[in-house]
Amino acid sequence: MDLQFLGGAGEVGRSAILVNESLLLDFGMKTDSPPQYPVGDVTPDAVVVSHGHLDHVGAIPSLLSGRARPPIHWTPPTYELAMTLARDTLKLHGGTMQCPFTEEDLRRVTEVAETHGYREPFEAAGHRVEFFDAGHIPGSAHVLITEGCSPSSSRTQSDDDGETRLLYTGDFHTDNQRLVSGTTARPDADVVICESTYADVEHEERAAVEDRFAESVKTTLWEGGTVVVPAFAIGRTQEMMLICAEHDIPCYVDGMGKQVTEMLRQYPEFVRDADALKRAKSHARFVTGRDGQRKRITDQKAAIITTSGMLSGGPAMTYIPEIRRNPTNKITMTGYQVEGTPGRDLLDTGRAEIDGRVMPVSAQIESYDFSAHADREGIEGFLSAYEDTPILVNHGDSTTWFAEQLEADGYETRAPSLGETVEV
Structure with missing residues (x-):
């Protein structure tokens, strides 16, 4: 499985990861001045979105500005939130550099959107995909991707059929908030891409x-x-x-x-x-x-x-x-x-x-710290279920530092750089 990090590597913002040159995970924007978008020219066969925040969905409609019409997979709230944010971006910045898409691009999103609940496997670009509640905001998801599997097929940790299971955590929280419960999902995986936004922070209770x-x-x-x-x-x-x-x-x-x-x-x-x-x-x-x-x-x-x-x-x-x-x-x-x-x-x-x-x-x-992200203790607690699994650290300002901390604790880990392709 080849993973190309088009955004969110060593930074918070413009998250985008291309799997096997066909399946795109998120496509966000970084709200600098001017705004920054994922690197490279990508034409995926399908898109899977983890949750409805601007740094993960902000550039989604621009994927439909050409002739391609890849299906976009997300939970129902994520779809609604992405459309709300896109309409707001058009209202505020339409026709400027701060808006990389048009009203027509946004209309096309409604034509290709496909919504799924948690634990409802589906197929995307030849991969089996399944959402798990990530506890970040309503509709946020960990994304489990298995290459070469149909939605109806199943796999256990003991299987040895050459297929790779990738867990993309998206943004997550392990503690309860009043709005959403903390994540309890720990699906089996062969490699984990883990967010690290607050890896250097300890939240107050x-x-x-x-x-x-x-x-x-x-x-x-x-x-x-x-x-x-x-x-x-x-x-x-x-x-x-x-x-x-x-x-x-x-x-x-x-x-x-x-x-x-x-x-x-x-x-x-x-x-x-x-x-x-x-x-x-x-x-x-x-x-x-x-x-x-x-x-x-x-x-x-x-x-x-x-x-x-x-x-x-x-x-x-x-x-x-x-x-x-x-x-x-x-x-x-x-x-x-x-x-x-x-x-x-x-x-x-x-x-x-x-x-x-x-x-x-x-x-x-x-x-006040009302963060919807796991802190260092929360991230390490989540990753304790993957002690023998390679970890790729992304979505953070200190990814290299945190990868080194995990390595010192016995994990096999690295922090990919922007534009890098990693084979797993």
């Missing part, structure tokens, strides 16, 4: 993070302030809604997260507790943005959960200028802030460029 967040927000509201909660639309917005509902924190929800929440409620089997999500939706107040509603909300004693998670656009651009001068108010960052983004600048300097102006912020600024 989730319950302790949640309690600190809730106490901080409640204190600010009691003091008469407003809390802006920047959050990614996919996964994080819904997680923060569930937390606010559980701790009886009044909240508004704004941005793309509203649309994503409504969509996820159509797929109750892909969330941990569909009833809890329904209650969180009833607890929150969705912002319409009409008639100056956003400015009025900033005077309310409430949490405002809004995109974007790194303050690089979205309704947050309205809320931050309105609440920034009052030191009673608070901005609580809920996810990793990439260097160079306004969110990162705000954490580091107390100032950020908002809508073209650098603004000092007197409001309190806090950061």
Whole structure:
């Protein structure tokens, strides 16, 4: 089995791996300025997508800009999320370098999309493929690929028929979140491609993070302030809604997260507790943005959960200028802030460029680790099921370092470089 790493090797973003020159795993974008896309010119026979985040699906429609029409395989939520992100990219950047596809390319995606649930084997480019719940966001999947097998065939670890089983972890979490349960799947594999986003981090216990967040927000509201909660639309917005509902924190929800929440409620089997999500939706107040509603909300004693998670656009651009001068108010960052983004600048300097102006912020600024990725302990715990299996480390800023750590622990491992082809 030949694996060509077209993106996500030694980096986070633009994930793309070509298997046997025919089966493409993910096709994302890296949101630099200008954005970066997978390297090389690829024309796969089929595409399999692990989950619906921009760094894994952001460039998918561009695969259909020529004459090729490869089928695209994903879970139902991943398909919906990919289409939502693509429409947003077209709306914001259509016709520029930041959008590598057209409206017509996006329409073609609907013609070739094929959805599958977990543990429902299917055929793609001559390979047997099966999805397993990865515990990252709704619909996220570990992808198990067996070359030369039909969907109806089965294989056990004791088989010795020359076929290779590849496990592509995608992004995963081993601990429970309120929105999704941690992964428990450990399918037999002959080689593993493992993400390493937080391989050099130890997450604080989730319950302790949640309690600190809730106490901080409640204190600010009691003091008469407003809390802006920047959050990614996919996964994080819904997680923060569930937390606010559980701790009886009044909240508004704004941005793309509203649309994503409504969509996820159509797929109750892909969330941990569909009833809890329904209650969180009833607890929150969705912002319409009409008639100056956003400015009025900033005077309310409430949490405002809004995109974007790194303050690089979205309704947050309205809320931050309105609440920034009052030191009673608070901005609580809920996810990793990439260097160079306004969110990162705000954490580091107390100032950020908002809508073209650098603004000092007197409001309190806090950061909480609500990551949907496994940390080092979680990754190592997952890989303990594959102690005798070659590990290829990708999707991280420190892949070489982590590969060396695993090797010191007795694993056979390496960190492929961008553009490299590895034979396994």
